[in-house]
Amino acid sequence: MNTPDSRKIVLVTGASSGIGAATAERLASDGHHVVLAARRTDRLDALTARLTTSGASVESVQLDVVDHDAHRAVVDAIVTEHGRLDVLVANAGVMPLSRLDAGLVDEWRRMVDVNVMGLLNGIAASLPHFTRQGSGHLVTIASIGAHEVPPTSAVYSGTKFAAWAITEGLRVESPAGIRVSTISPGVTESELADSISDPVAREAMVAYRAHAIPASSIAGAVAFSIDQPGDVDVNEIIVRPAAQR
Ligand code: NDP
Secondary structure, eight states, X not given: OXXXXXXXXXXXXXXXSHHXXXXXXXXXXXXXXXXXXXXXXXXXXXXXXXXXXXXXXXXXXXOOTXXXXXXXXXXXXXXXXXXXXXXXXXXXXXXXXXXXXXXXXXXHHHHIIIIIIXXXXXXXXXXXXXXXXXXXXXXXXXXXXXXXXXTTOHHHHHHHHHHHHHHHHHHHHSOTTEEEEEEEEOSBSSSGGGGOOOHXXXXXXXXXXXXXXXXXXXXXXXXXXXXXXXTOOOOEEEEOOTTOO
């Protein structure tokens, strides 16, 4: 459990399900103050109520990460309320996998909007505060898809390679007080595959998902990264099912 001195103010995007929800729960139970953000407020309200009942310090806010102004307003409101933002967990993401020859342009655009522009909007909103504070921590939830490109994953992996590169770019451009961590999960239990409309990709996911690990496994990697001393910067962790090849 963190002491009042080590308690951080954390924003988790995509906190309404899966890895984001598990991360919010883990960080709140570790004693941090967690702001849960996503579009589905019914989910956020239910999780926030449950965590509050168990004594956690949490709040929730509706946010579409694609909306730059809305992202900035959410971050600014956190800083106004709490005096600072210590950690942004940029987790919101979508994965409507398909082969390139399926030509699902609208789904490609959606992945670029959420997985790339959503991350950039989070950086644009948070970095001015991190710079003024002289400290801050971006935790990007990328993917094993930031390291490999299986069939049907060309565009999704493209967005996750981009997320990896953008996060690394922030590291090399930033002073020592600003830390960056890329967490790259393998197959993890969540709702992520529900948005796959392409039948070939849906079929391919069935075998993959048989080995899925709990979302709490990824939350543990996030918690490890942010609880390091300020002079220790955990830049990447890959967490995948032991059986995933
Ligand atoms: P889920 O589908 O369970 O969660 C995705 C979250 O992103 C939801 O909370 C959803 O909330 C949110 N989200 C989607 N679009 C937006 C948006 N425009 N604005 C704000 N929030 C949004 O999947 P996961 O938990 O698995 O996904 C979390 C991250 O982990 C993603 O970045 C994903 O790419 C990554 N990942 C997951 C893996 C897995 O196997 N599960 C493997 C590798 C990486 P709402 O719809 O309420 O807005």
